[in-house]
Amino acid sequence: MYVQVILSQGELTAMLLGDIDHHTAREMRKEIDALIEKHHPTLLRLDYSAVQFMDSSGIGLIMGRYRLMRLIGGTVLVCNVPPHLKRLIDLSGIGSLGVLEYKGKEALK
Amino acid sequence: MNVINEMKICFDSKSCNEAFARSAVSGFILQLDPTIAELSDIKTAVSEAVTNAIVHGYSNTIGDVHIKVQIIEGGKVIIQVKDKGVGIENIQQAMEPMFTTGGSERAGLGFAVMQSFMDKVKVTSKPGRGTTVTMEKYIMPRFSARDSI
Ligand SMILES: Nc1ncnc2c1ncn2[C@@H]1O[C@H](COP(=O)(O)OP(=O)(O)OP(=O)(O)O)[C@@H](O)[C@H]1O
Ligand SMILES: [Mg+2]
Numbered sequence: 001m002y003v004q005v006i007l008s009q010g011e012l013t014a015m016l017l018g019d020i021d022h023h024t025a026r027e028m029r030k031e032i033d034a035l036i037e038k039h040h041p042t043l044l045r046l047d048y049s050a051v052q053f054m055d056s057s058g059i060g061l062i063m064g065r066y067r068l069m070r071l072i073g074g075t076v077l078v079c080n081v082p083p084h085l086k087r088l089i090d091l092s093g094i095g096s097l098g099v100l101e102y103k104g105k106e107a108l109k
Numbered sequence: 110m111n112v113i114n115e116m117k118i119c120f121d122s123k124s125c126n127e128a129f130a131r132s133a134v135s136g137f138i139l140q141l142d143p144t145i146a147e148l149s150d151i152k153t154a155v156s157e158a159v160t161n162a163i164v165h166g167y168s169n170t171i172g173d174v175h176i177k178v179q180i181i182e183g184g185k186v187i188i189q190v191k192d193k194g195v196g197i198e199n200i201q202q203a204m205e206p207m208f209t210t211g212g213s214e215r216a217g218l219g220f221a222v223m224q225s226f227m228d229k230v231k232v233t234s235k236p237g238r239g240t241t242v243t244m245e246k247y248i249m250p251r252f253s254a255r256d257s258i
Contacts (some may be wrong), residue, residue, distance in 0.1 A: 022160045023124035029214070053131075055150070055156040056218040057123060064214045091225055092218055
């Protein structure tokens with residue numbers, strides 16, 4: 001199992017589990033996209049708190065879901081990014097998409 | 110440059126081997142007593158290079174991915190990841206952040222990550238012949254010579 005999901009009031013929360021690389025990202029993507037297509041959530045929340053390791057595939061996963069959610073008129077929020085992943089997230093510039101949710105704050109635009 | 114230890118592995122370009130590749134390299138590096146951050150930097154860079162060999166180098170076939178790790182006297186680590194896949198036409202362009210030929214699921218960040226997480230990255234490639242990525246990182250000795258007496 002790569003993803004744990006909660007669907008509530010049109011919001012889909014996907015908790016990603018373990019390491020994200022090209023191999024596991026593909027499995028995560030399949031599970032998440034199947035749920036998006038089935039339920040058309042207005043918000044997809046990607047929870048990174050249980051991610052121990054990731055490479056740029058973890059960024060590609062966000063960008064791909066961002067595009068997909070935009071297509072159906074929804075949004076993506078990335079939450080609970082642990083400190084050890086921060087450097088990669090910063091390097092990616094993904095924050096400029098306005099998808100990063102910081103504790104206690106709304107998504108930064 | 111005095112090589113004090115060396116290891117080589119070769120494996121199929123299957124995505125399920127990405128985790129194996131980075132654990133094998135980090136297992137070998139452990140003898141230098143790296144910090145968790147140093148180890149994580151190396152694992153990430155290796156994952157990028159190996160994924161590129163699998164995804165781009167051997168996009169439609171399964172081929173051999175070679176990794177060589179050398180530990181140099183003084184704490185430098187040299188990691189080489191090699192494929193005999195399609196090769197890269199324009200290396201400079203390929204290394205630009207956000208450049209990708211991998212479609213919408215790739216961020217085009219692999220080389221940028223390698224460059225940021227390692228001290229040095231060198232890429233040699235020939236179209237039709239394959240690609241070699243050589244990365245270096247200096248692992249700080251954790252104890253000074255005096256402490257270890
Ligand atoms: N081993 C390789 N063989 C052939 N082409 C390669 C190889 N490595 C990289 N490339 C080329 O260089 C481009 C950039 O690589 P880079 O790792 O920076 O980004 P990416 O792999 O496309 O995306 P990401 O790494 O973010 O998933 C690739 O899209 C590909 O065209
Ligand atoms: Mg890559």
